[in-house]
Amino acid sequence: MMRNPREVLDYLRILVDRYIPREDQPLAHGLLRRLYTDDLLDEDLVRLSAPHPDGIVPFQRAKETPTPVQLSPHFSLVELTRTSTGLLNVPGPSQVEAMSRLCRAVLEPWRDVVGALKINSGFRSPAVNAAVGGSRDSQHLRGEAVDVVPVGMGLELAWIQLARLTNLLPVDQAIAYVRPPGRGWIHVSSRAVAPRRQLLVQLADGKTYSPWATFPGPLVLSEI
Numbered sequence: 001m002m003r004n005p006r007e008v009l010d011y012l013r014i015l016v017d018r019y020i021p022r023e024d025q026p027l028a029h030g031l032l033r034r035l036y037t038d039d040l041l042d043e044d045l046v047r048l049s050a051p052h053p054d055g056i057v058p059f060q061r062a063k064e065t066p067t068p069v070q071l072s073p074h075f076s077l078v079e080l081t082r083t084s085t086g087l088l089n090v091p092g093p094s095q096v097e098a099m100s101r102l103c104r105a106v107l108e109p110w111r112d113v114v115g116a117l118k119i120n121s122g123f124r125s126p127a128v129n130a131a132v133g134g135s136r137d138s139q140h141l142r143g144e145a146v147d148v149v150p151v152g153m154g155l156e157l158a159w160i161q162l163a164r165l166t167n168l169l170p171v172d173q174a175i176a177y178v179r180p181p182g183r184g185w186i187h188v189s190s191r192a193v194a195p196r197r198q199l200l201v202q203l204a205d206g207k208t209y210s211p212w213a214t215f216p217g218p219l220v221l222s223e224i
């Protein structure tokens with residue numbers, strides 16, 4: 001029988017030490033992260049209990065945000081709201097719901113086939129969307145779209161797999177952006193109403209779109 005939180009924590013530490021963390025053990029990962037957060041809390045407690053020479057306890061910023069909010073097993077809210085613009089990018093409840101739907105219904109099944117996907121852009125606040133030159137009614141504004149790059153597979157193959165899955169998944173619109181290797185990306189969206197299952201390819205000119213069904217290729221430009 002454990003009597004205090006300290007003992008419970010020590011017990012959990014022993015448990016975690018015996019785990020060999022693997023990707024399919026989100027529980028172990030969550031636990032490790034939680035223990036790290038607990039360590040930070042411990043440090044704070046020590047700081048608070050020791051009287052500061054000036055009688056003031058200095059404010060310390062948390063070193064790391066606590067356990068990330070997961071939208072689905074492999075995609076977190078942090079990943080889908082990150083922005084390099086430095087602008088505020090905070091989604092509301094309906095946008096979080098839309099992101100979660102996209103992750104669960106489209107990204108996870110696609111990831112099962114193609115492996116890890118790096119999110120380049122997910123939800124965008126109006127300010128972020130304007131800063132990155134997004135269209136005025138972009139689905140990114142509603143949390144319905146992401147721009148992704150496959151990590152362990154070529155863009156072309158990952159796109160072909162997505163196109164194959166589109167009949168089975170509620171893909172609203174998917175667009176392949178044709179660029180030299182390593183520079184292209186895939187935009188994919190899902191929405192609450194009936195999906196359009198529209199597959200397009202944006203050509204290297206950055207303006208012209210071709211339906212995937214009639215696109216002559218190639219999807220990735222060779223580097224000359």
Ligand SMILES: [Zn+2]
Nearest residue numbers: 145146147187
């Ligand atoms: Zn996009």
